[in-house]
Amino acid sequence: MSTQPEHPLGIDELLERVREDLDRVEAKEAHDAAQSGEALLVDIRYAALRDRDGLIPGALVVERNELEWRLDPQGSHRAPEAxxxxxxxxxxxxxxxxxxxxxxxxxxxxxxxxTDLVGGFQAWKSAGFPVTS
Incomplete structure (x- = not known):
């Protein structure tokens, strides 16, 4: 069983806490790591945003509700990249x-x-890195 926190966390406090353990990356580092094959970029945006703004070439598209199933290396529904x-x-x-x-x-x-990309897709796009329709 889990214990209830003294006071419920708001989303801002939760984000602050979880980000303490992440080595979040900026767009340039993400781009360079993907280009060198050192990292797999995984786009979790929903279809309407991908349709509106485009895609990062080479990124694996996995909608958020499927992420854990597709990236678990031990899972029966994993993506080949996992x-x-x-x-x-x-x-x-x-x-x-x-x-x-x-x-x-x-x-x-x-x-x-x-980890994750600071500023998300919008930061990638603003930095001038490749985007396809």
Whole structure:
């Protein structure tokens, strides 16, 4: 059983707490790591945002509600890219909020190098890195 916290956390405090354990990356570091094959970018944005804003070339698209099933290296529904718990995963959402929570969830599955992109897809796009329609 779990114990109830003294006072419920708000989302801002929760984000602050979970981000303490993440080595969050900026757009340039994410780009360089993806280009060198050192990291897998995982786009968790929903379809309407991908349709509106485009895609990061080479990123694995996995909607948030499927993320843990697709990235668990031991899972029966894993993506072919989910090869190891040592895989460096950079989760990308639209603006860098939901991705922090998603990265922590992946860490709970043993993907100890999971992190997220500061500012999300919008930061990637603003930095001038490639986007396809």
């Amino acid at each position: 090869i190891s718990h040592d895989l460096r995963v950079v989760v990308v959402c639209n603006e860098g909020y939901a991705s922090s929570l998603a990265a922590v969830s992946l860490r709970q599955l043993g993907l100890h190098r999971a």
